[in-house]
Amino acid sequence: MSLSVVLACGWLVLTNLLGMIPSKRNHWPQAYAMIALGLPVLGLVFWQHGVWMALLFLAAALSVLRWPAIYLGRWVKRKLGRG
Known part of the structure; x- marks a missing residue:
């Protein structure tokens, strides 16, 4: 496996683990950090x-970080709509 695929899989696992940790701030700081780390990996x-x-990695990332994508x-x- 290439380095980029290993990094992408590691990013997905880390993002899922961070999403499972209870948070009082609704995970937004973690989401911003994972987006900042995920863009270079992409x-x-x-x-x-x-x-x-x-595109496959982007689809996987959007399924994990769905609320930032929805917003x-x-x-x-x-x-x-206003333009």
Whole structure:
């Protein structure tokens, strides 16, 4: 396995573990940190394996971090609706 796939799998496992830990702040600081760590991993997967593997990792990441993705979609929809 390549380094990018190992990092992507490790990122997914770490993100799932952080999501299982009880939090009083609804996991938002952890989500921001995991997004910041996940973007370079996504770029590395894209660079080493191409667009299809990067899209597969992105789909897995969005399934783990679904609420930040939902809020981002709502924000974009609001911005485009007023423009």
